[in-house]
Amino acid sequence: MNTKRFSKDTFDKFKNTAQKTLHRSLDQHIKLAVTGFSGSGKTAFITALIKHLTSQTNKTNLPFFDVIREQRLIAVKQIPQRALDIPTFDYASAVGCLLNETPSWPSSTQRINTLTLALKFESRHVLKQHLSPVSTVYLELIDYPGEWLVDLPMLNQDYQAWSQAVLKVLKQPQYRGYAKEFLDMLASFDGGALVDESILKQLSQHYQQLLVTLKAQTNIAQLQPGRMLIPGDLAGAPVLLFFPCFSAGEHSNDSQYNHLQSRFNAYKQQVVTPFYKQHFCQFDRQIVLVDVLSALSDGPDTLKEQEDALRNIVQVFDYGRSGLLKRLFYPKIDKVLFAANKCDHVSYEQQPLLAKLLHSMLHEQSNDLRFAGVEIDTMAISAVQSTQQKQVVEAGKSLNCIQGKPNNEQHTITFLPPEPPSHRLSRAQWPAQGFDFLSFAPVPAQEGCLSHVRLDHVLQFLLGDKLR
Ligand SMILES: Nc1nc2c(ncn2[C@@H]2O[C@H](COP(=O)(O)OP(=O)(O)OP(=O)(O)O)[C@@H](O)[C@H]2O)c(=O)[nH]1
Ligand SMILES: [Mg+2]
Incomplete structure (x- = not known):
């Protein structure tokens, strides 16, 4: 029966590829x-x-x-x-x-x-x-x-490079407040110690919670691994129980560090690679x-x-x-x-x-x-x-405004958006008042x-x- 299914699957695959x-x-x-x-x-x-x-x-x-x-x-x-x-x-x-x-x-x-x-x-x-x-x-x-x-750029990184990159981001001033608890726990984590599943699980869950908080509170794009945010059918799977950790020197096969590294590699091989290839x-x-x-x-x-x-x-x-x-x-x-x-x-x-x-x-x-x-x-x-474009005259001056219903609000408003920059700005060039743009609901069809x-x-x- 298996052979039959295999043959049909193979035939379908072949047919699809041939058609494409x-x-x-x-x-x-x-x-x-x-x-x-x-x-x-x-x-x-x-x-x-x-x-x-x-x-x-x-x-x-x-x-x-x-x-x-x-x-x-x-x-x-x-x-x-x-x-x-x-x-x-x-x-x-x-x-x-x-x-x-x-x-x-x-x-x-x-x-x-x-x-x-x-x-x-x-x-x-x-x-x-x-x-x-x-x-x-x-x-x-x-x-x-x-x-x-x-997750796709992780394919070009090993565990150490990935950990360094992630920790560098988490230590930046704008994210340090959110990451403090995890970073404190990581500071007392001994990568060279014999593997202890409960410690790995606890820190992985803290790391996952940190990603969820960063996703909700900030606009940071690179939150890895992405399956910790949307696990699909991987919720609770051991392949998701890892976190970034920097540890110098060699470690034995049954060390905490090596276990984390193996899970990182498994995540790449079993989750990211098939997603990329398919x-x-x-x-x-x-x-x-x-x-x-x-x-x-x-x-x-x-x-x-x-x-x-x-x-x-x-x-x-x-x-x-x-x-x-x-x-x-x-x-x-x-x-x-x-x-x-x-x-x-x-x-x-x-x-x-x-x-x-x-x-x-x-x-x-x-x-x-x-x-x-x-x-x-x-x-x-x-x-x-x-939104719709709207000209508003104020004190004899014509202003290019937009009109729409902000997301989650009941009423239509007329809004004068700030002028976006036409090129990258350094921190010093950034306007003191920042940029305050609004998001709107779709215009009714x-x-x-x-x-x-x-x-x-x-x-x-x-x-x-x-x-x-
Ligand atoms: N004005 C405007 N807003 C948009 C448009 N497309 C999306 N948005 C806004 O952006 C939000 C996200 O849009 P989605 O299409 O869900 O974005 P996505 O890339 O599919 O997001 P994920 O599914 O989370 O990966 C929407 O809820 C809107 O608030 C658009 O064409 N115009
Ligand atoms: Mg989407």
């Missing part, structure tokens, strides 16, 4: 990496993308998306996904939240899920036209908890969503931490251009869009500043990627619109239609060339 390879060979398969830390807007972005592609495909809504402006998009439909062991992205409930009479944001993601769209369009491509004037492109999307993304390779295109405004509201340290975290994440993906044959089996990301999301939390005139700021934060990475032949762009976007800011530019950049 065929689609790739015809340049018809796009796996899009929607990358971003927790709260950056991945779920809302995927929901908006599906909504606009499936039911809002008119030129007025998406004027900069060529296939729509040229009226060549025939229809877009969700199709059965390739991966049979991953839950399907719950589009109906996510879009339901946004379309509600009193709209709300979809909830934070607790597990990995996926969805594939088939985009049928009239092709202008000479070669494709000869085969058939109608082509289909398959767009594969994956949504996952942002916390798990942050879901985080073979991407063709990437959008990196960044919530720069929340980081600005938090202060210079958080903005710097976001920048470091983004740098670490970007290093994990495979970039470059590859010829047709290579692309069939080892696809690489050849277009990356860095998006300052939620740009409608500032006025229309201020939005270009956000794109500039993000560009300055990722300047080095962009340069490296360009060198590798990757096409890059940086934009300020809002996948789901949450008009006749079942969602609004966006520059989603059409995003679609054109990421998919336009594949839909010619």
Whole structure:
């Protein structure tokens, strides 16, 4: 019976791979990496993308998306996904939240899920036209908890390097208050002593509690291991019972330190590696969503931490251009869009500043990627619109304000957002009053239609060339 199941599974896998390879060979398969830390807007972005592609495909809504402006998009439909062991992205409930009479944001993601769209369009491509004037492109999307993304850079670290990096962050002034209890306990922990399971468990639980507190109280992006925040089916598993610890010198096999090291390695091998291999390779295109405004509201340290975290994440993906044959089996990301999301939390005139700021934060990475032949762009976007622009005249002066309903509030307000900087600021350059931005609920849908800011530019950049 096992053999039978094995054969069927193997056959299904083979069929899926063969199908994907065929689609790739015809340049018809796009796996899009929607990358971003927790709260950056991945779920809302995927929901908006599906909504606009499936039911809002008119030129007025998406004027900069060529296939729509040229009226060549025939229809877009969700199709059965390739991966049979991953839950399907719950589009109906996510879009339901946004379309509600009193709209709300979809909830934070607790597990990995996926969805594939088939985009049928009239092709202008000479070669494709000869085969058939109608082509289909398959767009594969994956949504996952942002916390798990942050684990990927751990693959390039050993236990000692990881511990040093984490402890360095925890000892920074802005986090030391939260971490004090854990750091005090760690100071009296003897890594060289014989293993004592109860001590390891106690400290691991303290460390986990510290991560939960930091997630709730700060905007720090790199909280590792991510499964301590969203364990999925690993809740209580021994592979999660570890914490960062620095201990010089050699240790015996049955020392506390060696046990922690083994668990760290097991976490990498059994949790992070499969996640990476199954879901985080073979991407063709990437959008990196960044919530720069929340980081600005938090202060210079958080903005710097976001920048470091983004740098670490970007290093994990495979970039470059590859010829047709290579692309069939080892696809690489050849277009990356860095998006300052939620740009409608500032006025229309201020939005270009956000794109500039993000560009300055990722300047080095962009340069490296360009060198590798990757096409890059940086934009300020809002996948789901949450405010309207409003001109207010005060004391004879015209002010560019925004109007919307702040999250968890009953009434609409008119708000004059502070001016975001157009480049990275040092601590000394940081304004004394800081930056106080607000978050808003989605704008109520008009006749079942969602609004966006520059989603059409995003679609054109990421998919336009594949839909010619
Ligand atoms: N203005 C605006 N706010 C957004 C947008 N997308 C998300 N937000 C805000 O950001 C919050 C988080 O959005 P999610 O889509 O859940 O973020 P996520 O990246 O999926 O987060 P995890 O599932 O925790 O990884 C929402 O609750 C909104 O407050 C957007 O397009 N525009
Ligand atoms: Mg999500």
